[in-house]
Amino acid sequence: MLTAVATALGLSNVVPFGQGGQKIVASADFGDQPAIVKIVLVPAGPNGRVVVERAHREVDLLAAVDSPTVVKVLTDAVEIDDPMQVVCWVEERLDGDDLDRHFDRQWAEDEAWLLAEDLASALAACHREEVVHRDLSPRNIRRLDSGRYVLMDPGLARHLARTALTGFGQPGSYGWMSPEHVPGGRAVPSSDVFSAGVLLYCALTSTLPVPYGHDDSDYYRRLAQEDAPSVTQLRSDISAELADLVDTCLKRQPARRYLDGEELQAAVRRFRRVCA
Template identity: 50%
Template sequence: MSRQIPLNEVTAALTASLSVAALEPLAQGGQKYVFKGKLENAEAAVKVVLLPDGPDSVYVLERAQREVEVLATIDSPRVVRVLSEVVEIDFDGGAQAVAWVEEWLDGSDMRKNLDKTWDYARCARLIANIGEALAAFHDLEVVHRDLSPANVRELSDGSFSLMDPGLARHLAKTALTGLFQPGTPGHRSPEHVPGGDIQPVSDIFALGILAFLALTGAHPIDPSGAEDDYYRRLREYDSPKIETICSDIPTALRDVINRCLQRQPARRFLDGQELVEELQIHKQVFGSYFINA
């Protein structure tokens, strides 16, 4: 994209294309805008992505369509709901964008809440809530592939919701999602290494990373340095046992995190449903955090 679009042009286009009102800009980074607004008098989040010039525009458009398609299919209180289809917008000067509407989630992204280490109850709630979200994804044979703090929302009531499946892979539609391995450095599984095969078990590893990071302030596998070195560590290094840092961690929480972070996929929980079933056994630690608790 050769230029930024003035906010007044963006808001006017959104009002006309999506019937949203009372738009307030919340964030702008790169070619993406996020607004808070109202759709039929209900609070909503409006996302806009400017399409780059050249062939990359096709990829950006497909990613937006994939995100909305996945969200429209999944019915879970732990996953943000989409409220519109993707619309394409043409601006003066030839610039183009895509936009859609999602439900409004209060609270803040998890990445803003990592300045201090968490207590065990908060971490257990994270695992239970996002475990339920992953179970909804995996039940539809969809792998999120980018389970990072930016894509997890901690709501004002203390619960967690999963967002932004723009890099999701539908296991039955590999032609749609491609074979490259995306994700956020520090939050990748060993299967994210180029040539790997990302499966539901890969999301389980990423959830283990989030829990480890929340409790310790550090990643279990160091993502710093050259990407090749990071990939080598993912392939060859075992994550440290959480109890070596958090010596008084409850046994059930310890065992769940350590199992999520097993380097060999077969030693992890195989998907979100198997994780949730294990968590529900340990009612004292996790039992009160489920939707139907």
């Protein structure tokens, strides 16, 4: 399989280093450029069509978004074998590690502002293309060696103008969901803003504002009915501006949050000028 993938994508030195579910991730050389290759295994039966559509959607969304805070895709999605067994593509290789490796401590305020800036920039770029990420969680954010952040893996994203291709429910990661992820809800751009608030809250406090206790119904009830606590309950030392930003992201009602990434980005810039 790896030989077929390398041939189809023009790769050399393909070395797998991770697998999750149906996706294999490998390092490779793409010409003279180090790269990452994503290999999605296609199951037999009707679920195969959904997997293929999802893979093409992920690549199409990455290709549509042009931002230094969103990972770049370097090829189209390529289907291999008949009947199809694999869909694969190439992305830029990022240094650093995933954000979840950095939540074992409470961050300083300057660190949290950098995360806020880059999350807002990434979401603004996605939302301008009418794309809702829907799974903004630590495993989908890369912390680069420079200390900046890049959004990855929009495989569960939803294009608001193409509902027929993206109607797979409201997926997400427990602990990082928005109230709109509750069954029966519909994710919108401000849903990503809520999840950005969860990331910032966790960075500052090392805890989740709405923890997941392995009881789905209880978690969904609290998301839908209870207001998230103010970040100042655990971090009274941070500036009023940063606390206001995080608390506004975590408003239970979507209309009371920043409505999309561009509004969040404007608020970050405004507050940063005040704090400078």
